[in-house]
Amino acid sequence: MSITRNIDRQKGIVTITIEGRFDFSEHRPFRDAYRDVPPSGMRFLVDLSGTTYLDSSALGMLLLLREHAGTESDRVTIRGCTDDVLRILKIANFDRLFTLA
Template sequence: MSVASEVSLDGKKLTIAVKGRFDFGSHQAFRDSYERFYKVPETYVVDLKDATYLDSSALGMLLLLRDHAGGDDAEVQVINSSPDVRKILAISNFEKLFDIT
């Protein structure tokens, strides 16, 4: 498991890439990936292209990110999710809270 984050050159978009298992073991690294920035980005992108597993604690972490980003007014995108991960997100009704592609 690893979590890497990258800010766009204009500082408006933060991309967080999760590799491997996205579970409770990722909690601190995931939180650090967005809390360490002084300037709050306008858009957050969670790239799950290399995520192999997602559990309920990962869903909770996504909700914490959404709250950090501004709640209902936040722009948080979840991209590149595998069919299995997308199924979990759909069952959890996360498409109502996040832009999932």
């Protein structure tokens, strides 16, 4: 499992890429990927194209990112979901809280 971050200050986008399992063991690396970035003027993109599994703690971590970024649904975009991951996000009604691309 790895979490990487890329900040494009010109576009105002922080991309957080998650590879492998996204579960509680990734709480600290995920939080560290965004907590030092001031949310004003920035949008966050979570790339789950390499994510093979996520659990309820991962859903909670995404909610913490949303709280950090601001509650508007366009502040955090989740992209690249596999069918299984997308199904979990929709069951949890995350399509109402985030932009799913």
